[in-house]
Amino acid sequence: MLMPAPDSNTIAQKARLAAALAELLPPESVIADPIALKAYESDGLTAYRQAPLLVTLPRNTAEVSAVLKFCAANQVKVVPRGAGTSLSGGALPLADGVVLGLGKLNKILEIDLENRCAVVQPGVQNLAISNAVAAAGFYYAPDPSSQIACTIGGNVAENSGGVHCLKYGLTTNNLLGLEVVLISGEVVRFGGKHLDACGYDLLGLMTGSEGLLGVVTEVTVRLLKRPETARALVAGFGSSEEAGAAVAAVIGAGIIPAGMEMMDRPAIHAAEDFVHADYPLDAEALLIVELDGPGVECDHLLLQVTEIVKANGATSLRVSESEAERLKIWAGRKAAFPAVGRISPDYYCMDGTIPRRRLPEVLKRMAELSQKYGLRVANVFHAGDGNLHPLILYDANKPGELERAEHFGSDILRLCVEVGGVLTGEHGVGVEKRDLMPEMFSELDLNQQMRLKCAFDPDGLLNPGKVFPKLHRCAELGRMHVRGGALPHPELPRF
Amino acid sequence: MELLSPASLEEAADCVRSALADKAPLEILGASSKRGFGRPVDAVKQLTTAALSGIVSYHPEELVLVARAGTHMDEIAAALEEKNQFLAFEPPDFGALYPGDDAGSNRTGTLGGILATNLSGPRRFKAGAARDHFLGFTAVNGRGEIFKGGGPVVKNVTGYDLPKLLAGSFGTLAVMDEVTVKVLPRPEKTRTVLLYGLDATAANAAMTKALTGSYDISAAAFLPEIQAQASDCDYVGAQGSVTALRVEGSGPVVEHHCAALRRDFGGATEELHSANSIALWREIRDLAPFFDIDTILWRISVPPAHGAGVAANCAIDIPGSNFLLDWGGGLIWLSIPASGGAHAEQVRRAFQRCGGHATLVRAPEAERRKVQVFEAEGARALTEQVKLSFDPERMLNPGRMFEGI
Numbered sequence: 001m002l003m004p005a006p007d008s009n010t011i012a013q014k015a016r017l018a019a020a021l022a023e024l025l026p027p028e029s030v031i032a033d034p035i036a037l038k039a040y041e042s043d044g045l046t047a048y049r050q051a052p053l054l055v056t057l058p059r060n061t062a063e064v065s066a067v068l069k070f071c072a073a074n075q076v077k078v079v080p081r082g083a084g085t086s087l088s089g090g091a092l093p094l095a096d097g098v099v100l101g102l103g104k105l106n107k108i109l110e111i112d113l114e115n116r117c118a119v120v121q122p123g124v125q126n127l128a129i130s131n132a133v134a135a136a137g138f139y140y141a142p143d144p145s146s147q148i149a150c151t152i153g154g155n156v157a158e159n160s161g162g163v164h165c166l167k168y169g170l171t172t173n174n175l176l177g178l179e180v181v182l183i184s185g186e187v188v189r190f191g192g193k194h195l196d197a198c199g200y201d202l203l204g205l206m207t208g209s210e211g212l213l214g215v216v217t218e219v220t221v222r223l224l225k226r227p228e229t230a231r232a233l234v235a236g237f238g239s240s241e242e243a244g245a246a247v248a249a250v251i252g253a254g255i256i257p258a259g260m261e262m263m264d265r266p267a268i269h270a271a272e273d274f275v276h277a278d279y280p281l282d283a284e285a286l287l288i289v290e291l292d293g294p295g296v297e298c299d300h301l302l303l304q305v306t307e308i309v310k311a312n313g314a315t316s317l318r319v320s321e322s323e324a325e326r327l328k329i330w331a332g333r334k335a336a337f338p339a340v341g342r343i344s345p346d347y348y349c350m351d352g353t354i355p356r357r358r359l360p361e362v363l364k365r366m367a368e369l370s371q372k373y374g375l376r377v378a379n380v381f382h383a384g385d386g387n388l389h390p391l392i393l394y395d396a397n398k399p400g401e402l403e404r405a406e407h408f409g410s411d412i413l414r415l416c417v418e419v420g421g422v423l424t425g426e427h428g429v430g431v432e433k434r435d436l437m438p439e440m441f442s443e444l445d446l447n448q449q450m451r452l453k454c455a456f457d458p459d460g461l462l463n464p465g466k467v468f469p470k471l472h473r474c475a476e477l478g479r480m481h482v483r484g485g486a487l488p489h490p491e492l493p494r495f
Numbered sequence: 496m497e498l499l500s501p502a503s504l505e506e507a508a509d510c511v512r513s514a515l516a517d518k519a520p521l522e523i524l525g526a527s528s529k530r531g532f533g534r535p536v537d538a539v540k541q542l543t544t545a546a547l548s549g550i551v552s553y554h555p556e557e558l559v560l561v562a563r564a565g566t567h568m569d570e571i572a573a574a575l576e577e578k579n580q581f582l583a584f585e586p587p588d589f590g591a592l593y594p595g596d597d598a599g600s601n602r603t604g605t606l607g608g609i610l611a612t613n614l615s616g617p618r619r620f621k622a623g624a625a626r627d628h629f630l631g632f633t634a635v636n637g638r639g640e641i642f643k644g645g646g647p648v649v650k651n652v653t654g655y656d657l658p659k660l661l662a663g664s665f666g667t668l669a670v671m672d673e674v675t676v677k678v679l680p681r682p683e684k685t686r687t688v689l690l691y692g693l694d695a696t697a698a699n700a701a702m703t704k705a706l707t708g709s710y711d712i713s714a715a716a717f718l719p720e721i722q723a724q725a726s727d728c729d730y731v732g733a734q735g736s737v738t739a740l741r742v743e744g745s746g747p748v749v750e751h752h753c754a755a756l757r758r759d760f761g762g763a764t765e766e767l768h769s770a771n772s773i774a775l776w777r778e779i780r781d782l783a784p785f786f787d788i789d790t791i792l793w794r795i796s797v798p799p800a801h802g803a804g805v806a807a808n809c810a811i812d813i814p815g816s817n818f819l820l821d822w823g824g825g826l827i828w829l830s831i832p833a834s835g836g837a838h839a840e841q842v843r844r845a846f847q848r849c850g851g852h853a854t855l856v857r858a859p860e861a862e863r864r865k866v867q868v869f870e871a872e873g874a875r876a877l878t879e880q881v882k883l884s885f886d887p888e889r890m891l892n893p894g895r896m897f898e899g900i
Contacts, residue, residue, distance in 0.1 A: 114703050114800040137709070159652045166649075172656065173627050180873075188873035193798035195825055196613065196624055197663060198852030198870040199878050199896060204626055204659025208652045225709055248556040254579055254680030293711065297748035353648045355557050385650040386557070422646040423653045433653070440653055441643070448642045448885065449655050455880035467654065480638055480887060 003050070003431070003465045006096040010076055011053060017076065018054055021098075024066040029104070031055035040081070040099050044146070045089040045432055047348075047402060052079065052093030059104045061179065061187060061217040068215065069185030071098055077461050078183070080211040082122065082154030085146040087349055088430030090158060090210050090466060097464075100215060102153050108132050109218070115193050116223045117176055122153020122216045126160075129221060138223040141168035144426070145334070153216045159208030161426035163259045163333075166384035168224070170426070172207040177220035180206060180213075183457045193220060205452070210428050211463040213456040227292035230258060231302055232329045235309045236283030236316040240264065241360045243285035246312035247383045248356065250289065253308060255301055259290040260384035261333050264363065267340065267378040267391070268332075274339035277332030280316040287314075287383065288333055290326075336380045337391065344376070344393035348405045352416030353425035356386045365415055366390060373408040375401070387425035388416065414439055429467045437469050446470075451477050496522075496538070502546040504633055504641050504672040510542050511670065511890060512639035520893045523666035525565060525605035529612055531593040533665050533895045534868050535860050544607050547672050550574055558649055559630065560678050564607025564671040571606055575678055583679040584624050585616025585776075591783040592792070592857055607671050613663030616780035617714035617741070620706075620799070620822050626662035628677040634661070634669035637886025642669075649677050660881070666892040667900075668885040682713075682743035687772040688756045691763040692735040695719065695820070699803035701760060702823040705740050706799070708759070710752045714741035715823040716779050717803075722819045725784045728775045730765045741776060779821060786817065786830040791837050791858045797851035799825035808845035813838045833859060839866045869896050 010017075018032040031037060032054050041049045053076075058064045071078050077097035084091050093099050106123035113136055118129055126147040130139040143162035144150055150160070156178065161170045168174070177191035190203040197203060206213055237243040243262055250257065263271065263279075263286045272279045279286055287309065291301045302319060309317060320326035332339075340347050354362055363379065370377045376393040390412055394405040413423050413433060417440050423433045437446060446468060453460070454474035464471060499521070501507035514521050522538035524530065526545070544565035551561040555578040562571060568586060575581050586609045590602025615624035631645030644657025661668055690701055698717040705712050716739050718726065723737040731737050742752040757764050767775060778784055786792060797805050802824030809816050815832040831838055842853050855868040871878040879900050882889070894900070 112798075113707055115798040116706065117798075159656065161650060161652075169623065169627065170650070170652070172659065173623055182877070186874065188877065190873050192850040194796040194851040195619060195822065196615075196796050196852075198796075198854065199873075200668075200881055201613070201626055201659045201663050202873055202877070202881070204656055204662070205881075207659070208656050225707065225711075228709055251558065251680070252556050254683065256680060293744075294709070294748055294751055296751045297745060300745050300747045353646075353650050355554065355559075355648060357554070357557065382650070386648055387650045420647050422648055422651040425648075425650040426652055428652055429654065437654065440646070444640045444642045445644070446654075448636060448640070448644070449657070451884040452655060452657075452660075452881065455877065455884040478884075478887065 003094060004471055006094065010096040014053055017074065021054065021056055021067065021070060024070060025056060025058055025063055029057040029059065031057070040093055040101070043084040043086040043089060043091040045087055045092070045430065048089050048092050048431060050093050050095055052099040053096050055099040055101055057101045057104050061181065064100065064181045064215055064217050065185040065187055067098070067100060068181055068183050072183050072185065072459065072461060075459060075461065077464055079463050080157070080215050082151040082157070083125070083149050085150040086154065086158060086428065086430060087351070088424065088428040088432040090428050090430040092431050094465065102151070105217060112193065113138065113223070117193050117220050118223055119218060119220050120152055121218060122156070123151050126150050126152055126155055133223055137226050139226045140221050141174050141224050142171050145337070152219050152221065156207055156216050156219055157209065157211045158428040161387070163261060163382060166260065166382070167256050167258050172204060174222045175203060175207060175219065176222055178203055178206055178216055179218035181215045181217055183214070183459070183462050191220065208428070210430065210467050212453055212467060213462065227258070229295045229298050230290055230292040230326060231298045231320050232288060232290040232326045233302065233305060233309070233317065233319040234279065234329045235287045235314040236280035237285045237287065237313060238283070238315055240285040240363050242313040243287045244356060244359045246287060246309050246314070249308045249312055250305055251384070253304060255304060257289045257305070257384065258292040259288065261288040262286065262381040262383040263333065263336065264379040266376065267336050267380050270339040270343050270378055271332035271336050274342055275331045275335045277328055278318070279332050283315060288329055333380065340378050340391045340393065345395040345397065348392040348394060348409055350390045350392065350409050350412050351387070351424045351427040352413050352421055353385070353387045354416050354419050354421035356383065358419040362388070362415060362419060366412060369408055369411050373404050375405055375408055382425070385425070386421065410436060431466055434467060435469045437467070447477055454478065497540045499540055499542045500546045501542065504635060507542070507547070507670050507672065508635045508639050508641050511635050511637065514540065514890045515639055515888055518888070520890050523670055523892050525608035526567065528602050528604035529589055529593060529608055532612060532856055534863050534898065536892050536895045538893070542670065544605065544670065551673055555580055555678070558678055559647065559675060561673055561675045562606050564605060564674055566606050568603040568606060568609060579681050580678045581681045582628060582676065583618060583622040584628050585618045585622070585780055586625065587614050587616050587780045589781065591781060594788060606674060606676070610662050610671070610674060611664060611666050617716060617776050617821050620825060621713050626659050629658040629662050629674065630677055631675040632658060632661060632671050633673045634671045636669045637888060637890045645675065647675055665895045667882060667895050668891065670891065683745045684749040685741060685743045685769060685772045686749050686753050687739050687741045687767040687775060688753055689730060689765040689767065690738040690740070690760055691765070693738050694736070695803035695806055698736065698738040699800065699820065699824040701738055702740070703800050705756065706823045710740070710756055711742060711744070712740050713743045714776055715739070717820040719819065721817060722785050726775065726778055727784055728778065729771050730767060731775060734763060739775060741772065779819070782828060785819060786828070789833050790830040791833050791862065792856045793829040793831070793842050793853050794856045795827040795829060795842065795846060795851060795853045797825060797827065797846045798849050799823045801846070801849040802827055805846045805849065805851070809842060812841035812845065837862050837866045871897060
C-alpha cells in the first residue's frame, strides 16, 4: 500500500516535536518510545502496519486543540484514532505523522432522557452508551459488530452501521450534535440537542468523513426506547434466488424488520460447526428475520413473515418462542466471522452494497472469481439493505495468498459497482478501498470532494493518504480560469 | 429576468459556464413554490429545473426511487402511493404559505426543492428529515462541472456524504439533476389520540411522557385553543387546546398503543381514525389553516422538552405572536404580525439557555434582506469556505442563505 512519501525533515525532528508536545500535554500523554509505538501500528485491518512518528493522548478538548494547533504550525500530519477497530485501515499511522488517540476522552457527560439524548466524549464505547441508559429502558440504536470495543468517535468518523440499520438507520441518522476541533485548533459545534442544521449540514458532512475534516471531541446521540420484545425466525432455502425473493416479498408486504440477514452455504456450515445454532446444513441460503416492538406487533408481523417465507419455498423454518431461542438463532450469525476464522488461517472481510435484486448474479460471479483465484469465499449479507460481507479465506503464511486475496476482494468490489452498487456500505474507504475510488467516482467527482477537504484542512495534514487515491494541492484544485467569454473547461468529460 | 430552462445536465453546465463567463449570477428555481423562503437572491438570470423532470427509475422492493430534481411532488407521491410506499419524512406542501408568488405554477413544489430546503413533517423525530432519505445525486457545481455524490443504494459510506450537505443548501452549492431517495412502506393504519384542554406547559410535559414511554409515537403536536379553532378537522376546536399523539403501524399494534395512551393519560380524550387522523396531520404539516397569511413566520428548533418554555419567552417579548408546537415540543412555529418586524433578536434570545436555532420562513422581502434568515452552523468562515469549494465565483443563488455568501 503506497502512502504519501514521509517527510524526512519531520522524522529528523522527532525528539524536538516530542519535547514540545510534552509541554502541551502531561508527559505520559506523549509516546515516542519505538516499542510503545508498536501498539499503534495498525487497526482492525491488520494486513497493513506502520509505526507512527509519535502518539499523543490528550485528555480534553483544550488539549486536542493544542495538539492540532501545534501540528498545523509545524506542518506535521495527524492521524486521529479511536479504539482502532476500523476494518478499512482508517487509523493506519504514517511514519512522519502523529497519532491523536482519543481514548482518554472517555466520559459520558450527560444523559438527558427528557430530550432523548446523551452527550458523550468520543472515546466512550458504543455499547457503553446503551448500557448506561438500559435501566431506564433506552438504548443507542447503531450496533456495529465491534460494539463492545469500538468507540462513538470512530463510529462518527466511519458512519458505522450494524444489523439493525435498515429500520433504525446508520450513525448519521442517530446523531444530534458534535463538537469538532479543526486542524487550526479552532473548536466548532454543529447541532446540539435539537434537530436539523441552521445552515449547511456540517454535522452530516463530518459523519463518515474518516478523520479527514476534523477531530470529534464530543457527540450528542439520540436515544431510543428499547422495543418491548423481539422475535426471530430462521429459514433455509434451496437457492439464494428463493431467499432473495423472500426478502423482497417481506419488504413488498410493507414490513421493515429490525434485522434481516442472509448467509450462504459456506457461512452456514462454518457457523454451525462453531456454535451449533441448529442451522439447516442442506440449505444453500439461510435467512434470519427479526421483528421487534410490543408483543402484539411481533406476533402479528411474524405470522405474515412466516407465510411469505413459506410461499417463497423455504425448506425449513424455525420461529423463536423464547428469548433463549431468539439468541440461539442469532448466535450463528453473530459468530460467523470467528467461525470462518476457525476454518481458515486468515480471512479478509469485504463490504460492498448491491441492489438486492442482483444478488444471485453477484453470488454466481463471485463463485467464478473464487475458482479463478483459487480461494474460498463465505458470504454473510445484510439482506434488507443489500450490504454484502464476503469473507475471503486465505493463508498469509503462503507466499502470494494475501495479494491474491486482495485482488479477489478488489474484483468483488468492482463487481458491486458494476451492478449498480457501491464500494463500501459501512466499513469506510480508508486505505483499503482508496485506490478503487475511481471505479465509482470520476475525477471531477473526486476533485469536488477534495476541494471540500481543502475548505477544512488547506494543508492536507489530517489523515492524508486515506479515502482519496491521489493527493492534490488545494491551490491546484481550486484553480479556475475564466477569460473573455471562453469556457473554463471546454475539454470537460461528460457522463 | 431571463429564465434558463436546461433540459439536460450538460445544458445546465453550459448555463453555469456562460454565467461564469458573463459574471452573471443565477437564481436557481424549481417550481418557485418556496421562493419566499430564504434571503432575496441578487441574480442576473434565473435557471429553473422545470425541464429536468420525471421519474427515472423506481424499485419498490429496493426502497429506492430515482427522479429528476424538477419532478413535481404530487407526481412522486402518486407513483409511491401506487406501490403503497411514501417518503417517510413527510415532506410538507408549503404552497399555501407563499401565495401570490408566480400564480399558476405548481404549488406542491418539486423533489429538488424539498431536498434543497431539507424540509420534513411531523414524523421528523422518528423518521428523519429529507437529509436522512437523500442517497445520491448528479449535479452541476458553480464551476460548471458535472459531478455526482452519494450512491444508488440505501446503505453507502463511500466518500463524503455530499447529499447531506446539499440537503438544506438552498441551491447555493449546485444545481441538481437526478436525485436518488430512500422510500419506505406506508404504515398500514394511523390513529391519533387527542388530549383536550392542556396549557402549553402541561402539553409539553404530556408529549415528553408519551415520547419517553413505550407507545412508539410517530408525531406529537400541541395546538393552543386559537389554533385548534382554526383547524377544519372533526373533533378539533370545540374543546379548547389540543395535544395530538399519533401512532402508526399494523392494526393490532395501533389499537394496543391507543388503548395504552388513553389509559395512561386520562382526562378528556378522543381518538381519530384513518381519514381524520391523516387530515389533522396534513394541516399540521402544511400549516395551511393556522397562521394569517400576512404574518411573519419563524421555525424554531429546540430540545423538545423546552418547546413550551421557549414559546412562552416569545409571547412575553413579542406582542401579538402566536404559535404551535410540533415534534413533541422540538419545533415551534411562531407567527408575528408583520407590522412590528421580525423581532429576530427576541426570537433568538428566547432559546439562548436551552440551545437551538431559528429560521425566518416567511417575511416581506425587505425584512428578509435585513434579518439573519439562517444562522451559520459552526464558524461563518467555514460556511464560506464550503460554499467556495463548490461555487468559487458565487454564481449559484448568491446571498440566499447568508449575506455575502
